[in-house]
Amino acid sequence: MGQAMGAWWTSRNPNALSPFDSLSDEEVIDMLEHFDFSSETAAGVLGPRGQHSPVYRFTVDTILKCVWTETPHEPYIMSLVSSQTSVRVPKVRRYFRWQGRLCIFMELVDGVDLVTAWPSLSLWRRLGVIWTIRRYIWQLRRVKLPNEQTPGPFDGSGVPILCEGRAFTENGAGPFATYGDMSKWFERKLLITIDATKDTEPSPSPRDDIHFDDSMPLVLTHGDISLWNIRLDRDGAVWLIDWGRSGAFPQWFEYSGIVAYDDGRPMPKLWLRSAWFMAGRYASQHAFLDRIEFALTMWAMDLPPNHPNA
Numbered sequence: 001m002g003q004a005m006g007a008w009w010t011s012r013n014p015n016a017l018s019p020f021d022s023l024s025d026e027e028v029i030d031m032l033e034h035f036d037f038s039s040e041t042a043a044g045v046l047g048p049r050g051q052h053s054p055v056y057r058f059t060v061d062t063i064l065k066c067v068w069t070e071t072p073h074e075p076y077i078m079s080l081v082s083s084q085t086s087v088r089v090p091k092v093r094r095y096f097r098w099q100g101r102l103c104i105f106m107e108l109v110d111g112v113d114l115v116t117a118w119p120s121l122s123l124w125r126r127l128g129v130i131w132t133i134r135r136y137i138w139q140l141r142r143v144k145l146p147n148e149q150t151p152g153p154f155d156g157s158g159v160p161i162l163c164e165g166r167a168f169t170e171n172g173a174g175p176f177a178t179y180g181d182m183s184k185w186f187e188r189k190l191l192i193t194i195d196a197t198k199d200t201e202p203s204p205s206p207r208d209d210i211h212f213d214d215s216m217p218l219v220l221t222h223g224d225i226s227l228w229n230i231r232l233d234r235d236g237a238v239w240l241i242d243w244g245r246s247g248a249f250p251q252w253f254e255y256s257g258i259v260a261y262d263d264g265r266p267m268p269k270l271w272l273r274s275a276w277f278m279a280g281r282y283a284s285q286h287a288f289l290d291r292i293e294f295a296l297t298m299w300a301m302d303l304p305p306n307h308p309n310a
Helices: 025-033 073-084 114-120 123-140 179-196 252-259 269-273 275-279 283-291
Strands: 055-059 062-067 092-098 101-107 111-113 218-221 230-233 238-240 247-250
Touching (some): 025 092, 073 101, 073 218, 111 114, 114 230, 123 218, 123 230, 123 238, 123 275, 179 283, 218 252, 247 252, 252 275, 252 283, 269 275
Antiparallel strands (some): 092 101, 111 230, 230 238
């Protein structure tokens, strides 16, 4: 979410009702039918990679996020986080499906994205934000999961959901019924990478110990903690926004999600160097994802059935 949104409003009392809360779903749908999605005041926001993010200012105190997804895992997880932690998350006012998309209505937060605020923050204020994110991550890891054996996003239904994000392919992966199924999927991607690069790179020896680390239990991860997904309100409080990639994953995924932005873009060195402090030291686990990067692209081919590693 970016500067184009302008000021965002939030009540000091998280239980306070908004005028939006008094509307019926029928009234909200009627507003959607007449909503000008192309207007300047309702303009969608450009994400960190220039992709169009379907987030709009719907009313004076409510934003609307429209996503093409089959499950309501994002609002479900946001509500779960709000109920079990002190992590500041925009309140989910309601959500429902409309014209094939999931419409999520959330409170507006009056403030500025960290990517915009960072250059003007003092060193101590930057360290304060980093410390807060560390505390948030540790709280997320203590959230009780609906199913501690099923990886990926979840919506309370108990049905496994497609996994998306930088650790997976452009089309996602899964759904995985078990942690072991996901681990086998990643190990297969390693074999595909080794097979595709055998003529240009030496085969890893057993000493290299390159493998998918599934030794840690699944925990709740945000999955995309970046300067673009952290917001400072007018009181300086730190909010975590955009929970579209959240789910139950190994805790090292949080570290990987932070350092994944170290890809040539001008990222603050202090932020990247603090990834281990916020999420733990998992450089070797992240190196596995770097190693299988080719196998996660659309050009990678699966191993043929008669291949010795298939």
